[in-house]
Amino acid sequence: MDNVRFNFPAPEIDETVEALRMEVRQFLREEIQNGGFVPVTDCWCAGVDLEFSRKLGAKGWIGITWPRQYGGGEMSALHRYVITEELLAAGAPVHAHWIADRQSGPLILSTGTEAMKRNILPRIAAGDCFVALGLSEPESGSDLASVRTRARKVDGGWEITGTKLWSSGAQHCQYMTVLARTGDWDPDKRHEGLTQFLVPLDSHGVSVRGIRDMSGVEHFNESHFDRVMVPDDAVLGQVGEGWKQITSELALERSGPERFLSTFVSVERAIQQAAPSMQGRQAVVLGGILARIRALRAMSQGVAALIGEGCSPDVEAALVKDLGTRLEQDVIERLREFWPIVLKQGYGDELQYLMSDSLLRQPSFTLRGGTNEVLKGIIARGIGLR
Ligand SMILES: Cc1cc2nc3c(=O)[nH]c(=O)nc-3n(C[C@H](O)[C@H](O)[C@H](O)COP(=O)(O)OP(=O)(O)OC[C@H]3O[C@@H](n4cnc5c(N)ncnc54)[C@H](O)[C@@H]3O)c2cc1C
Known part of the structure; x- marks a missing residue:
């Protein structure tokens, strides 16, 4: 315990970051005044407005840290930080693109194929393409390593079968990152044999059903995968490396x-x-x-x-x-x-x-x-x- 230290460095905020903050704040003020949106609580989960996401995309405020060749703005994490902070403080309807901007985009950037990066990242950055998180299952929440969704290797790709639960905003998304078991279940090596896939939600065999929460909103979903066929290049990163990838996303998520x-x-x-x-x-x-x-x-x-x-x-x-x-x-x-x-x-x-x-x-x-x-x-x- 003596050597316990948390590391929270105070970053240098340069004037370009502050200038961006003012620009975003001004834009949001005008949007509210012009009836562009009505502020909502918990806006990053409860506020969905596809048109508003596209407006942010047109401003270059989605995927702002990503390389320009994939639709990004090559700016710093702090530039992204002030955009998110201003959007949240204003209660702006940002749910549709939030997860793709925060973690699915960076995941594709670090583990996706070149074709995925070229085809999907620019659409995410434009506010035209959204991605849901397919981690939790009916019997696997906190104990995520126990997921039962299975991906079976077949000729030309993988066949995915299982159920994902609580997938936020999946009804608006074109893709879901699905964590599936690709290796044999071994209770002593629970974190091995897991793989992440990028699954198009219009694939044959996928069904997405909304679940109403107690505020009356169908925010999250139950998503079924019934022998859904995806090609080999739908694998994110390496087969069997899914757990390592998920844990490295956690700092972004939390x-x-x-x-x-x-x-x-x-x-x-x-x-x-x-x-x-x-x-x-x-x-x-x-x-x-x-x-x-x-x-x-x-x-x-x-x-x-x-x-x-x-x-x-x-x-x-x-x-x-x-x-x-x-x-x-x-x-x-x-x-x-x-x-x-x-x-x-x-x-x-x-x-x-x-x-x-x-x-x-x-x-x-x-x-x-x-x-x-x-x-x-x-x-x-x-x-x-x-
Ligand atoms: C609004 C909302 C949006 C969500 N969006 C998504 C999404 O987009 N994609 C997705 O995959 N999932 C999503 N989830 C699911 C979320 O990640 C899970 O609800 C969460 O991980 C908990 O899992 P669980 O609900 O199965 O609860 P359980 O794991 O069954 O936990 C039940 C209780 O037991 C406690 N508990 C469990 N294990 C331990 C332990 N080891 N030590 C101490 N206490 C423990 C928990 O803290 C909790 O209080 C969402 C959930 C909510 C509420």
Whole structure:
């Protein structure tokens, strides 16, 4: 324990990053004013607007770190960071392209074939192509290494059979990255024999069924693969290397500002309402929320800087997600003290609307992307407690 150190470097934010932030902020302000979108809570999971994704693509704000030859902008992880932060703070409808921008694109970049990179990445960057994550299954969530979806080697490719559960936004996606077992099941080598495939969702044998969550939205899906045939070059990376690839994606998945800003629109509206007469306990509570957001932001930017340097800071990312998702939930509980929630208000009272929606969505914050109990296990192992 004596040598335990987390690494959250404070990155240098140069003026091009700040200029980009101002440009994105201005664009979002105009979009709201012109009726381009209505701010929603948990916008990176609940806000779907294909046209808006295309607008961001046209601006060059999707895949901004990728090489130009594949539709990217060759900018830094911090440039991407400020775009995501501004979109989340504004409650913009970004769900359709979020996963492809955050992790499927980088996965294709590092493990895909040249044809995949040339054909698919520019379409993702244009906001025209979306990718779902096919990891969880009915019997495999936290214990992901137990997946049962099987890919069988056949002449000319692979035949995939199984069920993926909770695949966010799959109904809007053209592709899913599917984790499947390609080797024999060996309880002593659970992480071996797993492979990731990029599967077109219009393939024969694929069916995607929406699942309604308690906020009334069909955000995630159950996806069936019934002897779905994919060619050899649908394999991402090497056969049998799926587990290693997934764990290297985790820092991308867990450390971004979406892990502490999902309910930020409510905080901002509450501060705007309270500002003229804020004092006493209300000032303490709202100030406390902002201080926690500020600290998490510094940690999350540190992880972005490390990712930009090619590191994979899994333990730091797990810490950001654990602290950040608990903050997102706590925010609504704190605000309720001053703004009691009446469930499912119309948009008439914006803060009420945002908070009642947040209340119904917040149980998922500490589940999606790995539960907080599992994250604590990762952190404990990372600092030598397990
Ligand atoms: C909104 C939302 C979107 C999602 N989107 C996707 C997606 O796009 N793609 C995808 O593949 N999956 C997705 N998921 C699934 C998500 O990754 C799983 O829900 C999560 O990994 C937990 O798995 P589970 O639901 O099977 O719960 P379980 O693994 O069954 O866990 C049940 C409980 O047991 C606890 N537990 C389990 N194992 C341990 C352990 N070792 N130590 C301590 N406690 C433990 C858990 O913390 C939890 O409280 C999404 C989930 C949600 C809520």
